[in-house]
Amino acid sequence: MPPKINPAFVEKVLVRFIRDEFARCGCGRGLLGLSGGLDSAVCAALAARALGPDAVLGLIMPYGRAFPGDVRDAVALARRLDIRAETIDIAPQVDLYFASRPEADRGRRGNKMARERMAILYDHSAREAGLVLGTSNKTELLLGYGTIYGDMACAINPMGDLYKTQVRELAAHLGIPAAIRRKAPTAGLWPGQTDEGDIGLAYEEIDDILCRLVEGRGSRREIIEAGHASAAVDLVLRRVRSSQFKRALPPIAKLSTRSVGHDFLYPYDRER
Amino acid sequence: MKIAVAQIAPKLGDVEANVGLHLDILEKARKQRAGLVVFPELSLTGYTLKDLAEEVALDPAADPRFRRLVARTKGLSAVVGFVEESPSDPGLLYNAAAFIADGRIVHIHRKVFLPTAGIFEEAKFFAQGRDFRAFDAPCGRTGLLVCRDFLQFGSSYVHYAAGAGVIICVSAAPGRGVGDGDTFETARMWELMGEAVSFFATAYVVYANRAGSEDGVTFAGGSFVYAPGGRLVARAAAVDPDLLCCALDPAAVARARKAWLFKRDEKPEAVWRSLERIVRASED
Numbered sequence: 001m002p003p004k005i006n007p008a009f010v011e012k013v014l015v016r017f018i019r020d021e022f023a024r025c026g027c028g029r030g031l032l033g034l035s036g037g038l039d040s041a042v043c044a045a046l047a048a049r050a051l052g053p054d055a056v057l058g059l060i061m062p063y064g065r066a067f068p069g070d071v072r073d074a075v076a077l078a079r080r081l082d083i084r085a086e087t088i089d090i091a092p093q094v095d096l097y098f099a100s101r102p103e104a105d106r107g108r109r110g111n112k113m114a115r116e117r118m119a120i121l122y123d124h125s126a127r128e129a130g131l132v133l134g135t136s137n138k139t140e141l142l143l144g145y146g147t148i149y150g151d152m153a154c155a156i157n158p159m160g161d162l163y164k165t166q167v168r169e170l171a172a173h174l175g176i177p178a179a180i181r182r183k184a185p186t187a188g189l190w191p192g193q194t195d196e197g198d199i200g201l202a203y204e205e206i207d208d209i210l211c212r213l214v215e216g217r218g219s220r221r222e223i224i225e226a227g228h229a230s231a232a233v234d235l236v237l238r239r240v241r242s243s244q245f246k247r248a249l250p251p252i253a254k255l256s257t258r259s260v261g262h263d264f265l266y267p268y269d270r271e272r
Numbered sequence: 273m274k275i276a277v278a279q280i281a282p283k284l285g286d287v288e289a290n291v292g293l294h295l296d297i298l299e300k301a302r303k304q305r306a307g308l309v310v311f312p313e314l315s316l317t318g319y320t321l322k323d324l325a326e327e328v329a330l331d332p333a334a335d336p337r338f339r340r341l342v343a344r345t346k347g348l349s350a351v352v353g354f355v356e357e358s359p360s361d362p363g364l365l366y367n368a369a370a371f372i373a374d375g376r377i378v379h380i381h382r383k384v385f386l387p388t389a390g391i392f393e394e395a396k397f398f399a400q401g402r403d404f405r406a407f408d409a410p411c412g413r414t415g416l417l418v419c420r421d422f423l424q425f426g427s428s429y430v431h432y433a434a435g436a437g438v439i440i441c442v443s444a445a446p447g448r449g450v451g452d453g454d455t456f457e458t459a460r461m462w463e464l465m466g467e468a469v470s471f472f473a474t475a476y477v478v479y480a481n482r483a484g485s486e487d488g489v490t491f492a493g494g495s496f497v498y499a500p501g502g503r504l505v506a507r508a509a510a511v512d513p514d515l516l517c518c519a520l521d522p523a524a525v526a527r528a529r530k531a532w533l534f535k536r537d538e539k540p541e542a543v544w545r546s547l548e549r550i551v552r553a554s555e556d
Contacts, residue, residue, distance in 0.1 A: 016512075
């Protein structure tokens with residue numbers, strides 16, 4: 001399993017990271033999508049500690065009335081953290097688009113919803129002169145379990161090096177309500193969807209396999225010998241390999257002697 | 273003598289702002305009667321420079337900003353990290369540290385071991401230093417190392433063989449690995465080496481790491497001073513900026529070398545002959 005973390009130390013590092021990044025941009029305000037789930041709750045709590053609750057805006061963006069419980073949990077969380085919150089129903093814009101595309105399956109619809117939420121977040125980022133905080137965790141990033149240019153889009157990501165099981169540890173330390181910590185993780189793209197149902201494995205098993213692969217640099221054979229079913233290992237390996245494009249910027253065809261994306265190399269945090 | 277380890281978070285790529293930060297801390301340290309102020313690796317420029325390295329490179333003998341800093345060391349010593357591009361070596365950029373004392377540059381060390389793997393890409397942007405040379409300073413004979421130099425334990429040995437009683441390592445070590453401890457797991461690696469070198473080289477080890485974060489990487493802080501004999505004198509905060517002040521007693525080196533006779537019994541010529549044979553054999 002991924003190592004047990006000292007959540008107080010992790011909180012300190014991530015709060016500092018958020019503060020540093022915002023200070024570099026000369027930006028005091030942050031915003032993020034609040035789904036009513038664990039990851040966005042943890043990210044909101046970190047942002048509230050780093051920037052002050054008044055400087056954080058949580059956008060609650062349900063699709064109609066599909067998930068009333070999640071909306072309630074998100075509103076309650078915002079109140080508890082004392083951050084600002086706005087609710088925007090994305091159903092009208094999504095339904096309008098798909099009205100003339102009845103053949104679209106739920107995968108297409110789900111991705112569209114994630115990208116509508118992204119577009120709304122970025123519009124609000126301009127309105128607020130704020131930065132969008134990403135909420136993808138390490139497990140999702142490694143599996144590619146996210147919509148590229150959708151929920152994966154952000155200015156900074158404080159949580160991308162924490163496995164899902166570690167996010168749970170941090171959530172307990174940050175005082176995230178049990179109602180949020182205990183619900184089954186879901187992308188919330190259609191009723192009844194759960195992450196573990198989608199992927200086909202429990203997060204404990206996924207994280208153990210990923211940690212052996214990534215930090216442990218283990219081979220397929222070694223991970224199977226450690227006690228994992230070969231089907232589970234193969235499933236994880238396949239997902240990691242096939243989603244590399246989601247973890248890198250698109251390649252630029254190189255022509256000149258010095259090219260963006262190849263050998264024009266500057267730090268992201270260059271003083272602005 | 274009192275020393276101050278300045279665990280700062282420099283502004284990436286902004287030499288002017290960082291000179292200001294250095295001058296502020298020099299004054300603060302002066303008020304605390306420090307005789308030596310040690311800043312971290314690349315303290316004038318920040319660490320994750322990539323192609324910015326060529327924009328922030330300077331000639332320490334001529335650069336007016338650097339000369340301003342040197343001029344403000346009247347009555348004390350300071351170690352400062354910067355990107356060096358000297359007229360004698362045009363076009364070559366070095367990750368360098370200067371020991372400055374009483375308004376004069378005493379010594380410049382160019383980092384020999386440039387980590388280039390995983391998150392590190394120094395050899396893509398910097399030329400390699402080729403020498404470890406101890407020098408005489410107000411704190412006694414001193415050896416200077418930059419970050420990774422210290423983890424290759426032959427580097428400290430060379431300074432020890434040259435008689436250094438103070439080994440100073442300036443560092444920009446990122447924190448890696450979180451477990452249930454109250455700092456990054458890699459912090460232990462530096463202390464382990466500090467403790468061992470200070471014990472077996474019967475020398476002071478002054479380790480100045482930086483704080484802050486760049487491009488998502490958090491520097492682990494945790495600067496420390498070990499006295500000869502492996503005694504931890506002081507340790508700075510993890511991750512956060514800090515100014516670590518403690519005493520450095522040059523007489524402690526002599527005392528330790530009377531109690532533990534490693535230095536008296538050392539045989540650098542035996543090491544040298546063996547190394548020569550090994551190097552020759554590897555070239556065949």
